[in-house]
Amino acid sequence: MYPHERSLVEKYSADPFAIVGINSDSSIEKAREVVEKNKINWLSFYDGSPGGPISTRWNVTGWPTIYLIDAKGIIRYKDIRGKEMDDAIELLVQEAKAEQAAEKSK
Amino acid sequence: MIPRLRRYGTVCLVIAFMLSGPAVAFSFSPASVSGIADEKMEAAAEKAFEEINKKMSKAQEAYYKPLTEAREKGLSDKEMEKIELDPALDPVMVVGPEMLKAIDKYAGTDAALGACDQLLALAGRSESAGWMAEKALSALKTHYLKNEKLVDVLRYAHYCSDAMAPAMCDFLSVVVSDSPHREVQAAGCYSLAKIKGKKEETRSEGLALLKRVQDEYGDVSYGRSVYADKVKGDLFEMKNLQVGCVAPEIIGKEISGKLMQLSSFRGKVILLDFWGDW
Structure with missing residues (x-):
């Protein structure tokens, strides 16, 4: 997962796209170590444990769990993986860029 | 008192024999057999499903062989993704029908209940094997509706496919x-x-x-x-948290210790990823 996510961040570095993680590793030191070791290039909330407050509120019972949120903050896809996920990201990024362009031309 | 008791005991034994004898000989529904016969049936079922599971492991080995070989050759993840597995060798397609037959034969046993569970998990997400999952469901309905152990099967029932x-x-x-x-x-x-x-x-x-x-x-x-x-x-x-809902706000600390909030990413498409390294 890490290499693919890293490549997504690089691919969309000039576009309206971000990965936001919710990390549930058992200690903050461990989480920092993992970030360093895997050259993780996106930000993550630290949730303390798999039963942490964010994961509990979002009812997460399996890892990884994925949500795709559009530029307006609306949940558009849930539990999506592989090529389907990549295609959905591309679609939402293009949508966001089109909206940005429409805003500018107003 | 003592002779009477003894006689009573003998009568009970005779009744028990009369009840169990014909039940074994003429039973149409295996689930109705009780007592020792039940244990024998359970043991036989366990043995039968053990054999089937061995076949299942072999079938899995054969099915995933291209991947195992590729890994041994040291192919990259990208190259591995391109490898297509032969759907005809899908373990559930190979062993599933035999499993169904055994479920039918040993209906009512705990071993067959476990096999129904296994078949639901294996076939419930596949299009071509979906019919086997439906058969397993109907076996559960016929033979285990009053069974307390059904709870173990139901626990994952909602992970079934849309079909x-x-x-x-x-x-x-x-x-x-x-x-x-x-x-x-x-x-x-x-x-x-x-x-x-x-x-x-x-x-x-x-x-x-x-x-x-x-x-x-x-x-x-x-x-x-x-x-x-x-x-x-x-x-x-x-x-x-449904598609179409505004994502609830998250406020917390980033791994680095800085305060962060989800809404500050507004304007960007967000891949929200619940992860951990374990």
């Missing part, structure tokens, strides 16, 4: 109304709620069912917790 969902919902509705055990009813009602909640058209039904779990089965245990607690998270998810 399986209608058959699963029918089955779960019957379980909720006909099982004599509250734990089984609760698990059935919960799984039914989760399936109904997945789709927009049936979400209100799902919410109503979740509330029913909360009201009627709140005290029933679910793992280390109880349904009342379990359902709280599901109710929030079903109401606020």
